[in-house]
Amino acid sequence: MDRFGDVVLLLVLMTNFAVLVTGRLSACIRIMTAQGVLLAMLPLASGARFGVHIAVLTAGTLAIKAGVLPRILRWAIREAPVRRELAPSIGPIGGVLLGLAAVGLAFGVATRLPHAAGLAVEGLVPVSLASLMMGFVVLTTRQKALSLVIGYLMLENGIYVFGLTLAGDIPLLVELGVLLDVFVGVFIMGLVVFQIQRELESQDSRRLTELRD
Amino acid sequence: MLLLAIVLVPALGAVAAYLDQAPARRAAWLVGCAALHLALTAVAWRLAPAAGAMGWLAFDPLGGLVLGAVSIVFVAVACYAVGYLRREDPRGGRAFVSCLLAFLASASLVALTRHFGLLWVGMEATTLATAPLIYDPSDRHSLEAVWKYLMICSVGIALALLGTFFLATAHLTAVGPHGAPLMLPDLLARADALHPAWLRAAFVFLLIGFGTKMGLAPMHTWLPDAHGEAPSPISALLSGALLNVAFLAVLRGCQVVHAAGQDGFARPLLIGFGLLSMLVAAAFLLGQENYKRMLAYSSIEQMGILAVGVGLSGVATFGALLQMVGASLTKASLFLVAGNVLIVYGTKRTREVSGLLRAMPVSGALLVTGLFAISAAPPFALFPGELALLAGAVRGGRTWIAVVMILLQATVFMAMGAAVLGMALGPAPAGPRPAPIREDRWLVLPPLGLLLLVLLLGLGLPPALRGALAAAAATVGGGAP
Numbered sequence: 001m002d003r004f005g006d007v008v009l010l011l012v013l014m015t016n017f018a019v020l021v022t023g024r025l026s027a028c029i030r031i032m033t034a035q036g037v038l039l040a041m042l043p044l045a046s047g048a049r050f051g052v053h054i055a056v057l058t059a060g061t062l063a064i065k066a067g068v069l070p071r072i073l074r075w076a077i078r079e080a081p082v083r084r085e086l087a088p089s090i091g092p093i094g095g096v097l098l099g100l101a102a103v104g105l106a107f108g109v110a111t112r113l114p115h116a117a118g119l120a121v122e123g124l125v126p127v128s129l130a131s132l133m134m135g136f137v138v139l140t141t142r143q144k145a146l147s148l149v150i151g152y153l154m155l156e157n158g159i160y161v162f163g164l165t166l167a168g169d170i171p172l173l174v175e176l177g178v179l180l181d182v183f184v185g186v187f188i189m190g191l192v193v194f195q196i197q198r199e200l201e202s203q204d205s206r207r208l209t210e211l212r213d
Numbered sequence: 214m215l216l217l218a219i220v221l222v223p224a225l226g227a228v229a230a231y232l233d234q235a236p237a238r239r240a241a242w243l244v245g246c247a248a249l250h251l252a253l254t255a256v257a258w259r260l261a262p263a264a265g266a267m268g269w270l271a272f273d274p275l276g277g278l279v280l281g282a283v284s285i286v287f288v289a290v291a292c293y294a295v296g297y298l299r300r301e302d303p304r305g306g307r308a309f310v311s312c313l314l315a316f317l318a319s320a321s322l323v324a325l326t327r328h329f330g331l332l333w334v335g336m337e338a339t340t341l342a343t344a345p346l347i348y349d350p351s352d353r354h355s356l357e358a359v360w361k362y363l364m365i366c367s368v369g370i371a372l373a374l375l376g377t378f379f380l381a382t383a384h385l386t387a388v389g390p391h392g393a394p395l396m397l398p399d400l401l402a403r404a405d406a407l408h409p410a411w412l413r414a415a416f417v418f419l420l421i422g423f424g425t426k427m428g429l430a431p432m433h434t435w436l437p438d439a440h441g442e443a444p445s446p447i448s449a450l451l452s453g454a455l456l457n458v459a460f461l462a463v464l465r466g467c468q469v470v471h472a473a474g475q476d477g478f479a480r481p482l483l484i485g486f487g488l489l490s491m492l493v494a495a496a497f498l499l500g501q502e503n504y505k506r507m508l509a510y511s512s513i514e515q516m517g518i519l520a521v522g523v524g525l526s527g528v529a530t531f532g533a534l535l536q537m538v539g540a541s542l543t544k545a546s547l548f549l550v551a552g553n554v555l556i557v558y559g560t561k562r563t564r565e566v567s568g569l570l571r572a573m574p575v576s577g578a579l580l581v582t583g584l585f586a587i588s589a590a591p592p593f594a595l596f597p598g599e600l601a602l603l604a605g606a607v608r609g610g611r612t613w614i615a616v617v618m619i620l621l622q623a624t625v626f627m628a629m630g631a632a633v634l635g636m637a638l639g640p641a642p643a644g645p646r647p648a649p650i651r652e653d654r655w656l657v658l659p660p661l662g663l664l665l666l667v668l669l670l671g672l673g674l675p676p677a678l679r680g681a682l683a684a685a686a687a688t689v690g691g692g693a694p
Binding site: 156173 | 357367368378438501506676
């Protein structure tokens with residue numbers, strides 16, 4: 001990972017923090033679009049030999065994570081009257097503090113990880129773990145259905161970054177399969193978010209609590 | 214070619230069924246593809262072909278067992294769906310049939326693939342194919358169920374992807390960079406050289422991730438909602454087929470861990486998750502007022518038993534795999550029968566159903582018989598499995614696990630028995646139609662066939678199946694009785 005790659009990774013972390021402090025859903029979607037563009041640049045910067053494999057992976061990531069997914073999410077909330085996260089259980093300051101804790105923990109864990117042969121790329125692992133944990137922060141502290149989908153995307157993107165340490169070793173067929181699954185998954189989630197919006201006239205997933213024992 | 218066909222036939226059938234506009238031919242596409250899939254699976258069992266599709270797919274005893282159970286359950290569900298589609302036309306229409314076939318394709322991919330990456334792709338695809346099916350009633354309850362299903366399972370499976378990457382990292386230590394990691398045979402062959410710490414981390418994430426999909430407590434919270442709210446044939450497919458596919462994914466991880474000699478790390482985890490699942494299921498079954506949710510919790514208990522059985526190793530693993538096959542067929546049958554009850558009585562509340570044996574003699578009898586079969590009573594197939602499991606626990610010097618399991622299973626049996634007998638006995642409800650009502654052949658023959666199969670397997674295991682069970686158990690450190 002060269003200096004360019006480090007800058008991109010730093011920007012990925014910044015986009016995660018931006019989601020944690022942002023309450024407006026459309027702004028969150030824009031931030032995730034930016035993160036998608038950054039993720040698409042990473043295979044180029046990861047030092048793997050440029051070839052068909054990296055080219056297809058970059059193009060696929062750009063098309064899906066920065067192109068199609070944000071569009072689906074915007075479509076899902078187009079009828080929403082209120083587009084803010086209402087009463088998140090932690091405010092922006094709490095979000096930043098939890099995010100900082102996640103980053104600290106991620107770098108702490110990453111430096112202690114046992115050295116393995118394939119794991120030559122230093123920056124990717126801590127950023128991956130930090131994104132994963134920040135995704136979990138969003139998943140557990142927000143209530144709007146769309147915010148949860150964004151939390152899932154942050155988590156998935158974190159795992160994608162870890163996958164880049166293996167770029168070139170995982171067959172392209174499998175990588176494209178993973179991208180396709182994420183695309184269809186978010187597509188169906190978008191449909192469900194839209195239905196929740198219609199059914200409850202709000203996206204508050206806390207109101208989906210009729211099924212219990 | 215044959216293995217590729219097992220995946221491609223339902224996949225192409227899903228596309229064709231969607232393109233075909235005629236509603237009349239929907240059932241034909243469904244049953245036709247299901248029957249062809251079963252035939253191909255039977256041929257695969259006979260020939261046991263070596264690797265196909267450029268080494269991506271292969272047939273082994275463990276995958277073969279799951280593939281066989283999935284294929285049989287799917288044929289039963291497809292036939293049932295013929296009668297079901299006539300009665301309650303699903304809103305989805307062609308999408309309903311397409312999603313069913315897409316599920317069959319992705320489940321077959323999971324059962325046959327030798328690459329952990331493709332295994333993950335297939336598992337996630339099963340979630341996506343079944344989500345629209347769960348939402349088919351399109352009411353608020355099914356909306357809540359599908360939302361929980363999608364979010365919890367997607368996050369769980371995302372963690373399994375991280376586990377898969379960890380496994381690749383462990384593998385690259387053995388083969389060096391650019392060594393094409395994650396192929397199962399190569400992982401097993403070089404198991405000694407895998408990086409132990411990364412392998413353990415990989416197993417934990419695979420177990421939690423795929424365990425979520427399998428319904429292991431405490432990640433099970435989506436399961437009673439999804440299995441309870443989905444249309445009954447879908448519930449049968451989820452409980453009878455999908456849970457076992459997820460279990461297979463966990464077992465693939467166990468295979469690698471076993472080959473690497475890390476059993477001491479993996480087995481306590483399996484036993485812990487398994488016992489916790491059994492405990493949670495027993496607790497929620499007491500006083501359960503919804504009979505579909507009751508069956509769903511019983512599935513959680515079954516998955517707990519399987520995890521404990523594999524964790525105990527030895528003969529217990531053989532017993533667990535036999536239970537897996539038996540419970541798969543029995544639970545599918547029970548959910549189909551529950552669907553018949555729901556169609557006639559129009560309620561899922563256990564208390565509002567009575568006199569089943571008078572009103573619907575066939576379905577009533579099947580429900581009571583199914584209760585005994587799923588409780589591992591003789592002479593059904595789960596009974597020898599249960600015996601092997603308990604014997605394995607006692608022989609391994611863990612009598613306390615056998616005692617705890619017996620206590621929990623007795624609790625489950627009492628809770629379910631009281632509910633089922635309350636439904637079966639008593640006066641038939643007064644209604645416009647005189648009891649007994651004529652039951653649709655398409656709706657009673659599939660569950661009847663499944664239960665008969667469970668009975669036959671209980672009376673005597675075919676040597677081929679016994680051999681496959683023993684061989685499959687051996688790959689995760691088990692033995693034959």
